[in-house]
Each structure stands twice: as C-alpha cells, then as structure tokens.
Amino acid sequence: MQRILLTGATGLIGGAVLHQALGRDEDVTWVCLVRCTSVEQGRQRVAARLARFTDPFTAQRLVRKIEIVPGDFTRADLDMDPRLDACTHVLHLAADTSWWGGERVFRTNHDGTLALARRAQAMAGLQRFLHVGTAMICGAAAPSLVEETAYPAADAEHIVGYTESKAATETSLAALFPDLPIVIARPSIVVGHSTLGAAPSSSILWVLRAADALRMLPCDPESCVDIVPADWVAETLIGLLKKPDLKHDLYHLSSGTAGRTRWADVIAAFEKAAPSDGVRAFQRFDLDRDRSALRKRFTEVFGLGDASMRAMLRATRAYYAFCALDLTFANDRLLAEGFDRASSLASYLPVCLANSGAITEQFADDIEMFASIPPCPALPTDMPLAAFA
Ligand SMILES: NC(=O)c1ccc[n+]([C@@H]2O[C@H](COP(=O)([O-])OP(=O)(O)OC[C@H]3O[C@@H](n4cnc5c(N)ncnc54)[C@H](OP(=O)(O)O)[C@@H]3O)[C@@H](O)[C@H]2O)c1
Incomplete structure (x- = not known):
C-alpha cells in the first residue's frame, strides 16, 4: 500500500495529478497537505480545483478518496501529525509562483522545501521524494538547448526571483539531504490540457x-518555445514517482527538440x-x-x-x-526511461x-x-x- 504525500493539490498541476490518479482503482492513498482551517474546508478547496477537470459531482466523489492534512508545507517540520509518518512517497508541487514576490518567494520555496525535507527524514518507509522545480532555473543566458546537468549554475542570469529561489532550493536539497531519496523534475512551460483545453487553467495560454x-x-517566428500540457506533466510526474528504478535523479519534463513549438x-x-x-x-x-x-x-x-x-x-x-x-530543454533522459512524448x-x-x-x-x-x-x-x-x- 503506497501513501503519497502531495503538496500543491489546489494548484494547476496538483489538480491534474489528482484528476488522473484518483480516476484509477489503485492501491494508493493520496495524502494532501492543504492550507485550510478544517479537513472539510480543505476537501472543498481540492474539489473546487478538480471541478475544473470534471463535473462537480465527479469532483466531490473523487475528493472523498483523499486524506486531507490541514497544514502549510513551510512548517511541515513542526507538524507531528502521525498520518505523515507512514508516507512512502512525497510529490512536492507547492510553491509560491509569484514572479516578483521577493523575499517571501524565497522563504516559501527555498526555506519551506527544506522544512518539508526535514519532515520527510522522519518517514521511515520513504521511497521517493519527488521535488518539482522549473526548467527555467537556467536563466536568460543559457544555450538554446539546455541540458539538465548544466544547472543550477551560480552564474545563471535570473529574470525573476522565483526561478532564483527554485535554483537555490535544488542546490540546498543536494547539499543538506544526501540521505533522502530525492528526484528532481523540472517542467518547462505548462500551457493548457491536451483534451480539456483551457478548462483546467488559462495560465500562460x-x-x-x-x-x-x-x-x-x-x-524571430522561426525561434522556438518549449511548452507542454498539464495532463502530460501530471502523467509523467506520477510515472516518475512510482517507477521503482530510475537511471537519474534529475529530469526535464519538456518537449525537447522534436516536440518544441x-x-x-x-x-x-x-x-x-x-x-x-x-x-x-x-x-x-x-x-x-x-x-x-x-x-x-x-x-x-x-x-x-x-x-x-x-x-x-x-x-x-x-x-x-x-x-x-528561444530555449529548448533536452528530454532524452525522460524518453530513455520509456515515458511518452508530450503532445505539441x-x-x-x-x-x-x-x-x-x-x-x-x-x-x-x-x-x-x-x-x-x-x-x-x-x-x-x-x-x-x-x-x-
Ligand atoms: N505551471 C507551470 O508552467 C510550471 C512550470 C514549471 C514548473 N512549475 C512548478 O510546478 C509546481 C506547481 O505549479 P502550479 O502551476 O501547479 O502552481 P499553482 O497553480 O500556482 O499552485 C501552487 C500550489 O502551491 C500551494 N502552496 C503555496 N504555498 C503553500 C504553502 N505555504 N503551504 C501549502 N501549500 C502551498 C498552493 O496552495 P494554496 O491554494 O493554498 O495557495 C497551490 O496549491 C510549482 O512548484 C512550480 O514551480 C510550474
């Protein structure tokens, strides 16, 4: 029996993950850490997000399958809720995605993720801690084909503090938590849903x-942009979370040279x-x-x-x-693991x-x-x- 701790369930990608995962009859319990004042309020917050992927009745049915733990991931190390101890996997999506939030963004994304990682150290049966970063940590001066291993880089020219905070998080996770089974997934630019279109979100669309x-x-109109749909990102994250053996601990979730736009x-x-x-x-x-x-x-x-x-x-x-x-993020690692390509x-x-x-x-x-x-x-x-x- 797997217990997957999910942060960011009320967000775009978190909703897409739950929409796909809860529709399947699997022996998995999704434990969602949600900011809320009661379990029921948390459930309704997740249901509201799910209702952008499906009808409200199905959203209510699906949301009954999850466990809600009210909480803030930035204080997870102080949260002694025993339901967290038994988690076998962590999918950490939650982040402050504001581009100009300054110090607050750094505190949430960097310091908060380290707090969650400290809490994960007390999960005795933890098999994987999948941290979701962003491919954009490469900054503005990156070569047009970006390889996973080239970043984080100290000299990256960040356009916004958000990407800087995500880069610093990866550096600190690697330095401070060598004992945790951390895998990093870096989506490129997430736009729309390949079958539901703009319904789940119009972000960036x-x-x-x-x-x-x-x-x-x-x-130049001949230049490219690396865009992937939310449902493919969700499917791939679930795959990376559960695949018993991965060849690497760092993957772009991107369209790559064959699928870029x-x-x-x-x-x-x-x-x-x-x-x-x-x-x-x-x-x-x-x-x-x-x-x-x-x-x-x-x-x-x-x-x-x-x-x-x-x-x-x-x-x-x-x-x-x-x-x-004009950036393209290499996806050879993901394809070599057997994952499907994203729709263009x-x-x-x-x-x-x-x-x-x-x-x-x-x-x-x-x-x-x-x-x-x-x-x-x-x-x-x-x-x-x-x-x-
Ligand atoms: N969307 C993209 O294009 C894209 C591309 C690359 C990488 N990513 C990464 O993918 C992840 C998910 O992105 P998204 O687009 O789904 O983000 P989103 O829609 O902005 O959702 C952010 C989520 O984080 C939660 N959160 C923020 N601070 C929290 C806290 N202190 N405690 C608990 N939950 C907190 C939010 O909860 P509330 O509802 O309570 O605010 C929400 O569920 C992020 O890490 C992002 O950096 C996204």
Whole structure:
C-alpha cells in the first residue's frame, strides 16, 4: 500500500495529478497537505480545483478518496501529525509562483522545501521524494538547448526571483539531504490540457492569445518555445514517482527538440482557428527599445484603464521576455526511461482556443503571480524587468 504525500493539490498541476490518479482503482492513498482551517474546508478547496477537470459531482466523489492534512508545507517540520509518518512517497508541487514576490518567494520555496525535507527524514518507509522545480532555473543566458546537468549554475542570469529561489532550493536539497531519496523534475512551460483545453487553467495560454491579438513578437517566428500540457506533466510526474528504478535523479519534463513549438506554428494554429488574411503578419519588436510601441498597441487592443490591465501589460512584457529566449530543454533522459512524448502545442492549441473565454478574463488565472506590485497608478509600466526581479 503506497501513501503519497502531495503538496500543491489546489494548484494547476496538483489538480491534474489528482484528476488522473484518483480516476484509477489503485492501491494508493493520496495524502494532501492543504492550507485550510478544517479537513472539510480543505476537501472543498481540492474539489473546487478538480471541478475544473470534471463535473462537480465527479469532483466531490473523487475528493472523498483523499486524506486531507490541514497544514502549510513551510512548517511541515513542526507538524507531528502521525498520518505523515507512514508516507512512502512525497510529490512536492507547492510553491509560491509569484514572479516578483521577493523575499517571501524565497522563504516559501527555498526555506519551506527544506522544512518539508526535514519532515520527510522522519518517514521511515520513504521511497521517493519527488521535488518539482522549473526548467527555467537556467536563466536568460543559457544555450538554446539546455541540458539538465548544466544547472543550477551560480552564474545563471535570473529574470525573476522565483526561478532564483527554485535554483537555490535544488542546490540546498543536494547539499543538506544526501540521505533522502530525492528526484528532481523540472517542467518547462505548462500551457493548457491536451483534451480539456483551457478548462483546467488559462495560465500562460492568455499570453499566447494576447500576443496573437497584439500581432507583436519579440523574437524571430522561426525561434522556438518549449511548452507542454498539464495532463502530460501530471502523467509523467506520477510515472516518475512510482517507477521503482530510475537511471537519474534529475529530469526535464519538456518537449525537447522534436516536440518544441516554433512561433510560426503557433501563428499558423491561430490563423487556422480564426482565419484572417491568411498571412497574419506579426510585427517583430525589441522588448527594451520598443517599450512604448508595445504599450501603445496594448492600449489600442485591450485598453489600459484599470489596475488589472496595467498588471496584464506588465505580465505580458514579462512573459515576452521568457518567450524570446528561444530555449529548448533536452528530454532524452525522460524518453530513455520509456515515458511518452508530450503532445505539441500546435496539435492541441485548437482544443484550448475552442473553450477559451475573453483574454482579459483568462489573465485572472495568473494575476496572483503579478499581484506583488501594488496597483499604483504612478508605477511606470515601462520599468525594466530587472527592477522587479
Ligand atoms: N505551471 C507551470 O508552467 C510550471 C512550470 C514549471 C514548473 N512549475 C512548478 O510546478 C509546481 C506547481 O505549479 P502550479 O502551476 O501547479 O502552481 P499553482 O497553480 O500556482 O499552485 C501552487 C500550489 O502551491 C500551494 N502552496 C503555496 N504555498 C503553500 C504553502 N505555504 N503551504 C501549502 N501549500 C502551498 C498552493 O496552495 P494554496 O491554494 O493554498 O495557495 C497551490 O496549491 C510549482 O512548484 C512550480 O514551480 C510550474
């Protein structure tokens, strides 16, 4: 009997994991560490997330299968709940994914993960501690094909503090917990669901749609972006968690060179879904030099009237900075383990577009990541990204 401690069950990938795992009749108990004031409130928080993957009745049925442990992973080392002791596996997804949360993000992601690892040391039957990082710890100056072993690197040029905190976490886990069976999984960029489209989350999908609406790209349309769907990430994490023997202790969960997405293919998919002139010409612009051009175009297309739209402009510019990096994350290790390839974005983008609402409403799925900057009207939206890092 396996007992899997899951953190981050109320988040996008946590929901995708539970949606897939709880649908199967397996001899596994999922123990979810959830921030809540009571077990029932925690259950309903997880049910709300599951209801984005299925109907509310099925979500309620599935959520009855899990054990809820109310708690905060950043204080897990102080949590003596005996239900944690018997866990055989840990899937650590929880994180503060805010890009500009500063010290708070570091305390949660780095210090909090070390607290969870200390708690895991008391799990006598622990077989695997699967820590979910991010492939973006490579920073902005990485080569276009990123290998797992090259990072974390002390000289990586982080665009945001979030990736820096994830890099430091990996370094500290390796240095301080050689006794734990730690495996690191680093997803690339998670967008949509290959069959449910935008229903589970519009995170980052809105950025692609905003770029399409703006008809502006900060990079060559022949350059690539490494995007994978949430359901594939979930399936692969469950596989990495349970596979008895793994050849490595570090894996990218990425599309790799065969499955990466050319911007030209994204543009073609948009043209197919919503035909325009057949050409769909995009203006190439420079993120630093042409800030005012982006702001002007954004104002024309979306308006810039309220704080949420100003946040959306800042978020668009920030995501553009990542999109322009032209990075592909090697996935040879994952394929050699026998895992399936991810569907390419171009193949499932039509499903995502088919059940998408307004772009500005979809931004709501990411607004918390950008909420750390006070919605101050005086804040210049053309402030360089580094100022927020
Ligand atoms: N989505 C991507 O594109 C992507 C790409 C690469 C890597 N990743 C990594 O994958 C993981 C999951 O990402 P996601 O997109 O699913 O994130 P998400 O939707 O933002 O969810 C974050 C989860 O972490 C939980 N959490 C945060 N602080 C917590 C705390 N102190 N105690 C307990 N739970 C806490 C949240 O719980 P509450 O509901 O209580 O806030 C929520 O369940 C993260 O580690 C992220 O860095 C994501």
